[in-house]
Amino acid sequence: MADFLLNYTNPVFDSAFDLFTDSPVWTVHDSTPRILVQLWVCLTVLGAFQYLLGATLNFYFLFDRETLKHPKMLPNQVAREIYLSLESLPWTATVTVPWFYFELVGYSKLYDTIETWWEVPLQIVTFFLFTDCLVYWIHRGFHHPSVYGWLHKPHHLWKVCTPYSALAFHWLDGYGQSIPYHLYVYMFPMYKPLYICAFIFVQFWTISIHDGVYISNDEILLSCAHHTIHHLEFNYNYGQYTTLWDRIGGSYKKPVEQYEKEMFFDKIKKRKELEASGEKSKSD
Template identity: 30%
Template sequence: MIDISEPIRFWLTALGFFIGIFGRYVLFSVTFWWLFNISMKEQFAHREVQTRPRRPYQHLREIGWSVLTSLIFTAMAMGMLLAWESGYTKIYTDLSDYPWYWYPISMLLVLFLHETYYYWLHRWMHKPGVYRWIHKTHHDSITTSAWTSFSFHPLESTLQAIIIPALMFLIPLHITAVGAVLLIMTISSAINHLNTEIYPRDFDRHWLGRWLIGATHHGLHHSQFRYNYGLYFTFWDKWMKTESPDFHKLFSKKTASRKE
């Protein structure tokens, strides 16, 4: 456990968290941008549906909002660290404290609850009186990229950031599982905003793939606004009949030339 009682240690720890959070965003954004805009540009050029061009300086605007998002996430992380040091959270460090099978179950439970929270929060943020103040910043990126994944208004960043720390007060989670959940969140968000479908043909109808959100699924949310509100999974959209009727057709079109 890290002792951050001294001011200088506190601020150095906060700086470390910020570098980790923002650096992780930059790392995955650069990696996916390079893979799907430089390295594989020729391979995917004939497969992708043409979309509106990105506005000038869109990436710079997205990075600016992402800096603010990372600062808010850092503040939440520091709050959780202080709460953990004071013994208020359910985070544990000894794997023997719980049966081995609790580790994957706890992660799936957190992901399910995060998905549920985000789906209903997302629908609320699309209400006309709320949208312009909170969610419009993210939707200014109509044609998305991995750089869009952290581009939120500070109010939205705060609303998104509170759920996982809140769950840490209720659900026992190993410290490495906390890191794994945050890593899954970052990778998933980058993939979903790529605007290039990375999953194989017919994956949208696969027994696993039909429940996972990818670039085509979330891209339709940015272009159509009233469909596809999920974060990691499609089940709430399926259950609530909010999955875009164009999803399977567009997915097939984007992946038609790929081998099985």
């Protein structure tokens, strides 16, 4: 993944560095200082771009903006969420760069060519099972009184979330919960393009569980309804993708009746029925 970022951004950085210096430290592609700076800029800028793009599209096309009138919505909450997210990203990128650098120099188990077709589905399953387990325990650990106040509480300021809540946390909180995604490819082989896709998916998934769009009330899949309970009641539903580890850890709480009444597609259906009945009344 690191080589992908470097290869596609080298022309941009070549032009930028040529404006200021002719030192090989900054003009040679294999220079370690250049690689570290380039990776940091890529992670910061692309992370911000994906966050703003995904959250904004969700905010305007899926998120129910009537939620902004909720009594538990904080003053200027959306602006504060965006500010905290963008403030945290450079710091998160700083501590993430070493994972990408050591991947680049050959310490990870990422590879470029598939030999057998079954590798991809197997890796998808193992990757998400592995990360789902570790993220659960890391997230639950961040609720321990010794670290909660300074580390994880900033994310729990948002009792009623918006899509922009997804990355609105202390930078070390975000980094800690990202560690399983980096660790996996140092322990298990993974097809590189699949890893890139998984990284992109994770961010959009994180946005989706903060947007208040209750698409699913599934018993296994950890949905927005489950994560809404987590933000409101704190000690339940720590999981990332499934309810498995919440069940094992005794922290599972099923979304109750009010969430079932707020299912996204049911709301659309009811809205259409109301519109149709209104048009019929006018014609009568």
